Amino acid sequence: MGTSTAGTVARLKKPSWKDPRLVVGILLVLASVAGVVVLLGTADRTIQVFAARDAIAVGQTVTKGDLAIVNVRLDDIESSYVTVEGGLTEGKVALQRIAKNQLVPKASLGAPDALDRKPVAIPLETNLPEQAVPGSTVDVWVAMPGSRTAFDEPQLLLPGAEIAQVAEGSTTLGASKTTVVMVLVTDQQMPKLLGAQANKAQISVVWNPAGASP
CATH class of the missing domain: 3.90.1210.10 (Antifreeze-like/N-acetylneuraminic acid synthase C-terminal domain)
Structure with missing residues (x-):
């Protein structure tokens, strides 16, 4: 014990x-x-x-x-x-x-x-769809002035271009309102777009929900 x-x-x-x-x-x-x-x-x-x-x-x-x-x-x-x-x-x-x-x-x-893309202003007299906002993509179609008709058949110029800005504008006389879309354009695409604008082509912008082209 x-x-x-x-x-x-x-x-x-x-x-x-x-x-x-x-x-x-x-x-x-x-x-x-x-x-x-x-x-x-x-x-x-x-x-x-x-x-x-x-x-x-x-x-x-x-x-x-x-x-x-x-x-x-x-x-x-x-x-x-x-x-x-x-x-x-x-x-x-x-x-x-x-x-x-x-x-x-x-x-x-x-x-x-x-910068590999530069913003170019495209004045439009038609309304944009509500989805076409900065950051979204659009297709830019161009109809050149025609010899037999007012304009030739529209051609797709810029597929899947990104919108940089959207602003309200007006005509030179200030009589009617326009929408100014700033679209980002590459240097390779620039001459065709500026040429279309210089020749008073009819330019249309269509919302592209698929985004930019590969």
């Missing part, structure tokens, strides 16, 4: 600060707490990023006045967006349309000579 009692007392003895098991246990607890703190700190980390106050059209020079500052959490994709810390380079233009309240991707800004 005496030996058994002595063993029980030894097992119930309060551990000493020098006990390796106690030291290891404390270190594990501290490591766990530190890990949770770091995890929570990372989860709550936000950065200041630029977002468009209003829609920004292709070719538009982008200034800080066009942008708002928002706090967001981007984690691994932070390098893809224009941050307040990184700053906004002056003289950059939009290479692609940036929608209202959209964060500004770095790839959407560049030098003016990097």
Whole structure:
């Protein structure tokens, strides 16, 4: 009985600060707490990023006045967006349309000579379908002045062209209202469209729900 009692007392003895098991246990607890703190700190980390106050059209020079500052959490994709810390380079233009309240991707800004499409104004006296809004695509048809008839048969000139802007306009005498559609045109397509306009061709814009041509 005496030996058994002595063993029980030894097992119930309060551990000493020098006990390796106690030291290891404390270190594990501290490591766990530190890990949770770091995890929570990372989860709550936000950065200041630029977002468009209003829609920004292709070719538009982008200034800080066009942008708002928002706090967001981007984690691994932070390098893809224009941050307040990184700053906004002056003289950059939009290479692609940036929608209202959209964060500004770095790839959407560049030098003016990097534009592969340029906006061209097409005045229309007919109403556009409600789906034909900035960012949507349209087919541009052209009917050249004819020799036997008023106009030749319409030909598809620009398939799947993107609309940059839509604005209200007027005739030279201001008597009637027109709709001015800014359509993005490549350098290869530009001569035919400008030639059609110079020859007073009849130009029609048709909404293309299928999007741009491959």
